[in-house]
Amino acid sequence: xxxxxxxxxxxxxxxxxxxxxxxxxxxxxxxxxxxxxxxxxxxxxxxxxxxxxxxxxxxxxxxxxxxxxxxxxxxxxxxxxxxxxxxxxxxxxxxxxxxxxxxxxxxxxxxxxxxxxxxxxxxxxxxxxxxxxxxxxxxxxxxxxxxxxxxxxxxxxxxxxxxxxxxxxxxxxxxxxxxxxxxxxxxxxxxxxxxxxxxxxxxxxxxxxxxxxxxxxxxxxxxxxxxxxxxxxxxxxxxxxxxxxxxxxxxxxxxxxxxxxxxxxxxxxxxxxxxxxxxxxxxxxxxxxxxxxxxxxxxxxxxxxxxxxxxxxxxxxxxxxxxxxxxxxxxxxx
Ligand SMILES: C[S@@+](CC[C@H](N)C(=O)[O-])C[C@H]1O[C@@H](n2cnc3c(N)ncnc32)[C@H](O)[C@@H]1O
Numbered sequence: 001x002x003x004x005x006x007x008x009x010x011x012x013x014x015x016x017x018x019x020x021x022x023x024x025x026x027x028x029x030x031x032x033x034x035x036x037x038x039x040x041x042x043x044x045x046x047x048x049x050x051x052x053x054x055x056x057x058x059x060x061x062x063x064x065x066x067x068x069x070x071x072x073x074x075x076x077x078x079x080x081x082x083x084x085x086x087x088x089x090x091x092x093x094x095x096x097x098x099x100x101x102x103x104x105x106x107x108x109x110x111x112x113x114x115x116x117x118x119x120x121x122x123x124x125x126x127x128x129x130x131x132x133x134x135x136x137x138x139x140x141x142x143x144x145x146x147x148x149x150x151x152x153x154x155x156x157x158x159x160x161x162x163x164x165x166x167x168x169x170x171x172x173x174x175x176x177x178x179x180x181x182x183x184x185x186x187x188x189x190x191x192x193x194x195x196x197x198x199x200x201x202x203x204x205x206x207x208x209x210x211x212x213x214x215x216x217x218x219x220x221x222x223x224x225x226x227x228x229x230x231x232x233x234x235x236x237x238x239x240x241x242x243x244x245x246x247x248x249x250x251x252x253x254x255x256x257x258x259x260x261x262x263x264x265x266x267x268x269x270x271x272x273x274x275x276x277x278x279x280x281x282x283x284x285x286x287x288x289x290x291x292x293x294x295x296x297x298x299x300x301x302x303x304x305x306x307x308x309x310x311x312x313x314x315x316x317x318x319x320x321x322x323x324x325x326x327x328x329x330x331x332x333x334x
Contacts, residue, residue: 001269003207004062004063004064004091004094004095005063005066006060006061006062006063006164007060007061007062007063007066007159007161008058008059008060009058009059009060009061009152010058011058012308013027014058014186014320017186017189017190019231020189020190021189025194029152030104032271035196045264058166058182059148059163059165059166060151060160060163060164060165060166061161061163061164062088062091062094062095062098062162062164062251063091063159063160063161064088064092064149064160064162065079065082065083065087065088065091065159066079066157066158066159066160067082067157067158067159068156068157069155069156069157070184074117074118074119074155074156074324075117075153075154075155075156075157075158076117076119076124076153076154076158077114077116077117077118077119077157078158078161079124079151079153079158079160080119080123080124080127082132083127083128083160084131085131085132085134085135086135088128088132088135088149088160089135089136090109090322091162092132092135092136092147092149092162095162095164096162097146098164099147099162099163099164100164100165100166101145102145102146102147102148103129103145103146104147105136105138105139105140106139106140106141106142106144106145106146106147107132107136107140107141107142107146107147107148107149108138108141108142108143108147108148108149109125109128109132109141109149109151110130110148110149110150110151111124111125111150111151111152111153112151112152112153113152113153113154114153114154115154115155116155117155117158118155119153123312124151124153125151128149128151128160128211129141132136132149147162147163148162148163148237149161149162149163150162150163154187158248162233172314178208180208181208181211181212183300183322184208184209184211184212184213184266185212185216186329187209187210187266187267187268187298187300187329188212188213188216188217188266188298188313190298190329190331191264191266191296191298192264193213193217193219193264193266194217194219195216195218195219195220196220196262197213197217197219197220197262197263198219198220198221198222198223198224198260198262198263198264198265199213199217199219199221199223199264199265199266200222200223200254200259200263200264200266200267200290200295201222201223201224201225201265201266201267202224202225202251202265202267202286203223203225203226203251203256203268203269203270203278204225204226204231204232204235204246205226205228205231205235206231206234206235206238207234207235207238207239207246209226209266209267209268210222210223210224210235210239210244211238211239213240214239214243214244219264220243220262221243221244221245222239222243222244222245222248223244223245223246223247223258224245224247225246225247225249225250225251225253225254226241226246226248227248227249227250232246232248251278251286252282252286254286254290256289256293257293259290259293259294259295260293260294261294262297263290263293263294263295263296264296264298265287265290265295265296265297265298265299265301266298266299267298267299268299268300269283269299269300269301269302269303269305272309277302277305278310280305280309283309284308284309284310284312284313287299287309287312287313288312288313291313292318296325297313297315297330297331297332297334298329298330298331298332299315299329299330299331300320300322300327300328300329301327301328301330302325302326302328303319303326303327303328306327306328306329306330307328309330310328310330313330315330315331316330316331316332316333317329317330318331
């Protein structure tokens with residue numbers, strides 16, 4: 001493959017988890033942070049291969065072209081001038097063999113602008129669209145299984161890329177509140193799960209976190225609590241192995257004697273329209289007791305709840321967007 005930079009975008013706020021995973025995968029040291037609170041990484045050099053087994057939320061693009069801002073002109077305006085059909089054609093053809101699961105001769109254009117750029121999103125999309133049309137006159141525009149030409153721009157940095165792979169598509173059990181697997185992996189990544197870890201999810205739901213902990217992170221054992229019997233039943237079926245202990249009980253019945261220094265509590269507290277919210281003071285108390293018993297905590301919570309939890313527990317906090325809702329991850333670095 002021509003050494004075109006890879007551009008890895010994640011959901012806003014998740015780049016920090018992806019970055020550590022990329023480093024572990026040996027993807028090199030040079031990263032340029034991109035807009036929107038570091039939701040995009042540009043990996044310029046030193047990437048030995050595509051990080052195919054990336055499990056935290058990410059989409060990987062091969063770069064068609066990119067621009068920084070120059071001499072007072074914003075990067076989005078500059079990219080509009082750079083988008084030429086011959087350059088688009090050359091780059092797309094170069095990258096095509098690496099695009100996962102596409103049918104050729106179909107393309108779609110997706111465009112995002114962030115921050116105050118001097119070019120409107122629709123205009124930018126139109127420029128890219130026109131360039132793609134004249135580069136590939138025989139191709140059909142289609143969103144179904146098409147080669148996805150993606151454009152992301154803000155005043156500082158802009159790129160046009162071809163999507164090579166994504167792990168944002170897989171879904172869970174369809175149960176309310178079910179966490180997508182890549183989000184579960186993002187939390188497990190932050191919690192540094194390894195073969196010694198016992199992963200505890202006191203709000204287990206259908207068990208997505210625990211399932212990923214066993215399958216993708218080879219955790220030694222998992223423990224879950226859940227009050228909804230339909231969700232617990234799905235989890236029991238999914239986690240049907242000697243490594244799982246499941247309790248159809250409230251988190252409050254957890255006996256802290258079962259916690260030791262290998263315990264990693266990885267969870268998402270109930271929030272959003274479907275769930276009655278658990279009282280924040282109760283949660284702070286519960287998390288504090290678990291920490292005192294030796295557990296390390298990584299929790300995804302609503303933005304509002306997380307500011308209380310973060311303060312009450314002295315955890316680090318990172319804002320993220322989950323299914324369009326403002327949320328935050330609280331985690332520890334010790
Ligand atoms: C956002 S979901 C958790 C998703 C889950 N972590 C996963 O990996 O799929 C929150 C879950 O907490 C459960 N829940 C609410 N109150 C609870 C309590 N007191 N004890 C245990 N679970 C509770 C809800 O029934 C719901 O299934």
